[in-house]
Amino acid sequence: MVAALAALLFRDAMEPTSTPGTDSARKAAEAADNEFTTMSGKPIKARYGPEDLTGDADVKIGEPGQYPFTRGPYESMYRGRNWTMRQFAGFGTVEETNERFHYLLDHGQTGLSTAFDMPTLMGYDSDHPRSLGEVGREGVAVDSIDDMEILFQGIPLGEVSTSMTINAPAAILLAFYVLVGEKQGVASEKLAGTIQTDILKEYIAQKEWCFPVEPAMRLVTDMVEYCTDHMPRWHPISISGYHIREAGATAAQELAFTLKDGFTYVERAIERGIDVDAFAPRLSFFFNAHIDFFEEIAKYRAARRIWARELKETYGAKKPESMRLRFHTQTAGVSLTAQQPLNNIVRTAIEALAGVLGGTQSLHTNSFDEALALPTEEAVRVALRTQQIIADETGVTNTPDPLGGSYFVESLTDELEADAYDYFRRIDDLGGMVEAVRQNFPQREIGEAAFDFQRRVDDGEFTIVGVNRYQTEEEEVPLLHIDPALETKQVERLAATRAKRDSSQVESALAALKEAAAGDANLMYPILDAARVHTTEGEMIEAMQEVFGTYTETPVF
Amino acid sequence: MSAVAEPKTGRKIRVVVAKPGLDGHDRGAKIIARALRDSGMEVIYTGLHQTPEQIVETVIQEDADAIGVSILSGAHMTLVPRILELLKAEGVDDVLITVGGTIPTRDIDDLKAMGVSGVFTPGSPTDDIVDFIRSGVQRREI
Numbered sequence: 001m002v003a004a005l006a007a008l009l010f011r012d013a014m015e016p017t018s019t020p021g022t023d024s025a026r027k028a029a030e031a032a033d034n035e036f037t038t039m040s041g042k043p044i045k046a047r048y049g050p051e052d053l054t055g056d057a058d059v060k061i062g063e064p065g066q067y068p069f070t071r072g073p074y075e076s077m078y079r080g081r082n083w084t085m086r087q088f089a090g091f092g093t094v095e096e097t098n099e100r101f102h103y104l105l106d107h108g109q110t111g112l113s114t115a116f117d118m119p120t121l122m123g124y125d126s127d128h129p130r131s132l133g134e135v136g137r138e139g140v141a142v143d144s145i146d147d148m149e150i151l152f153q154g155i156p157l158g159e160v161s162t163s164m165t166i167n168a169p170a171a172i173l174l175a176f177y178v179l180v181g182e183k184q185g186v187a188s189e190k191l192a193g194t195i196q197t198d199i200l201k202e203y204i205a206q207k208e209w210c211f212p213v214e215p216a217m218r219l220v221t222d223m224v225e226y227c228t229d230h231m232p233r234w235h236p237i238s239i240s241g242y243h244i245r246e247a248g249a250t251a252a253q254e255l256a257f258t259l260k261d262g263f264t265y266v267e268r269a270i271e272r273g274i275d276v277d278a279f280a281p282r283l284s285f286f287f288n289a290h291i292d293f294f295e296e297i298a299k300y301r302a303a304r305r306i307w308a309r310e311l312k313e314t315y316g317a318k319k320p321e322s323m324r325l326r327f328h329t330q331t332a333g334v335s336l337t338a339q340q341p342l343n344n345i346v347r348t349a350i351e352a353l354a355g356v357l358g359g360t361q362s363l364h365t366n367s368f369d370e371a372l373a374l375p376t377e378e379a380v381r382v383a384l385r386t387q388q389i390i391a392d393e394t395g396v397t398n399t400p401d402p403l404g405g406s407y408f409v410e411s412l413t414d415e416l417e418a419d420a421y422d423y424f425r426r427i428d429d430l431g432g433m434v435e436a437v438r439q440n441f442p443q444r445e446i447g448e449a450a451f452d453f454q455r456r457v458d459d460g461e462f463t464i465v466g467v468n469r470y471q472t473e474e475e476e477v478p479l480l481h482i483d484p485a486l487e488t489k490q491v492e493r494l495a496a497t498r499a500k501r502d503s504s505q506v507e508s509a510l511a512a513l514k515e516a517a518a519g520d521a522n523l524m525y526p527i528l529d530a531a532r533v534h535t536t537e538g539e540m541i542e543a544m545q546e547v548f549g550t551y552t553e554t555p556v557f
Numbered sequence: 558m559s560a561v562a563e564p565k566t567g568r569k570i571r572v573v574v575a576k577p578g579l580d581g582h583d584r585g586a587k588i589i590a591r592a593l594r595d596s597g598m599e600v601i602y603t604g605l606h607q608t609p610e611q612i613v614e615t616v617i618q619e620d621a622d623a624i625g626v627s628i629l630s631g632a633h634m635t636l637v638p639r640i641l642e643l644l645k646a647e648g649v650d651d652v653l654i655t656v657g658g659t660i661p662t663r664d665i666d667d668l669k670a671m672g673v674s675g676v677f678t679p680g681s682p683t684d685d686i687v688d689f690i691r692s693g694v695q696r697r698e699i
């Protein structure tokens with residue numbers, strides 16, 4: 001009551017600074033008062049009580065660190081070990097990004113995360129005509145082992161854990177990384193980190209691909225097999241809902257499509273003859289932290305419970321580690337506004353807190369200027385400090401799953417779980433996830449949700465502060481500008497690599513790769529051989545495309 | 558929704574929604590494509606990863622009245638001038654050009670100076686974009 005009154009007073013006080021009397025402001029005010037739903041449109045009741053804890057609540061909720069892991073993957077959670085603060089970084093050339101890595105490590109970051117540029121993600125070398133204007137723009141350009149070596153200069157690969165966000169060409173970038181480790185004297189068994197490799201969500205949402213779906217799935221399975229045999233500390237797939245959510249999915253869609261992608265990789269590895277308990281413990285997840293606080297927390301809790309149940313009951317896992325879902329979180333880029341950008345610091349803090357209360361294992365907090373450009377150093381520092389404040393000042397880490405047992409949170413967790421199973425059934429009816437992707441099913445569902453959300457924003461049903469309510473004159477913030485000369489520098493380095501290597505070695509390595517692609521040998525080995533003799537990413541991709549073909553999306557809107 | 562008739566020929570406004578470059582951020586492009594279609598325009602969505610050459614070819618083949626270029630990769634200062642150059646080389650001078658995406662303020666003026674009529678950054682209401690294209694095309698035709 002007091003809170004409601006305060007909210008009313010506050011709104012009256014705030015309203016004149018926005019756009020009084022406009023339709024959208026008035027509609028927004030009415031909508032905010034009348035509608036109680038999550039941002040995904042899930043209705044919320046006036047109160048939740050014991051009657052909302054359905055089924056065998058004790059078993060479903062369980063204990064932290066125990067099956068079904070609803071309350072968290074570890075018994076002591078952050079009392080035992082804090083989450084890894086892992087800011088995603090990459091821009092310009094490898095020198096600039098290497099400098100940013102050192103900066104982040106110096107400021108207390110505990111793991112590295114590499115963003116590659118669009119040409120690298122799509123398998124084009126920096127001197128390819130399609131790369132023009134894109135080199136180093138949205139991430140760092142890596143063409144060959146030579147670039148990878150500079151990227152991790154002065155960073156002992158045996159001591160850090162590295163995450164690499166790359167999918168279609170993941171096997172090639174992993175090969176570069178393994179070889180840099182080798183040069184530093186670190187065996188592949190000792191390398192710790194994650195490579196994204198989640199190709200299904202590329203077709204669904206992120207849209208950076210090199211091959212048709214089937215050969216791409218084979219390459220994923222080849223990597224899983226390689227990592228199972230040689231890289232016990234490496235996570236070969238980070239099954240990602242982040243991009244699915246950013247593309248406009250609801251929380252339930254993010255949950256459902258991501259888990260279903262995960263099950264599909266598990267099925268492929270089992271079909272390959274790999275023991276589920278040998279690889280499942282090394283699968284990890286990557287979820288979005290959007291602005292609807294409780295819905296997000298419920299989503300993470302539901303994800304853990306579903307994964308545990310399915311791994312145990314459907315896929316026959318025996319080890320608890322195989323059933324224990326662990327995940328990285330990134331705050332929602334799409335929730336950031338170009339208007340009044342400093343407000344984004346607050347949004348990011350709230351989203352990060354949801355990730356922490358949901359039990360994340362690592363976290364990236366977005367910088368406040370990212371709706372405008374890649375972040376400046378200052379903005380990145382504030383984002384990292386946000387995590388440090390949550391970890392060290394707020395006390396939320398004192399006990400695992402502090403919201404466990406909340407009538408509301410448990411009920412929302414159950415509802416999201418039910419929504420996910422509903423989607424699993426619909427996808428199975430289409431013939432599984434690969435077939436559903438081919439038929440554009442998840443793509444269409446996400447498109448619908450994105451359009452519907454935009455309509456709610458345009459109509460003022462969903463308030464975005466500074467965008468459809470409380471607008472003010474714009475404030476300018478300093479932005480990071482990427483020097484176009486960096487592209488030339490990268491293209492020159494690539495030319496130097498091509499000039500100094502033994503081209504006959506490259507040719508035979510590419511011939512061997514093509515031969516392996518045409519057969520059914522594990523492609524990781526010929527890729528490693530090719531990378532060793534300075535074959536570029538683009539050359540390897542082209543060689544495989546000659547065998548596998550390429551992919552073109554049927555655009556639906 | 559009733560069709561939006563363009564005064565001179567009476568046909569629907571034809572808009573090419575284009576995604577140049579390598580990034581896959583197509584959420585905005587698809588929302589705009591659908592909103593333009595719902596408002597009665599004829600929309601041709603190019604799909605992802607188009608080269609400037611492919612986009613200009615689509616504009617000519619489809620005899621478009623307007624083009625909405627969506628870029629979130631930071632490559633707008635390379636790709637948009639290239640599209641404009643190709644349009645000019647092909648003698649196309651009656652197409653309304655708009656750009657949407659993550660475009661820093663300082664680049665907006667440069668893009669407008671090159672011949673882009675409207676630049677829409679994140680948070681732009683869908684209706685504003687629809688209205689801008691409708692009135693922009695109609696003004697050109699009269």
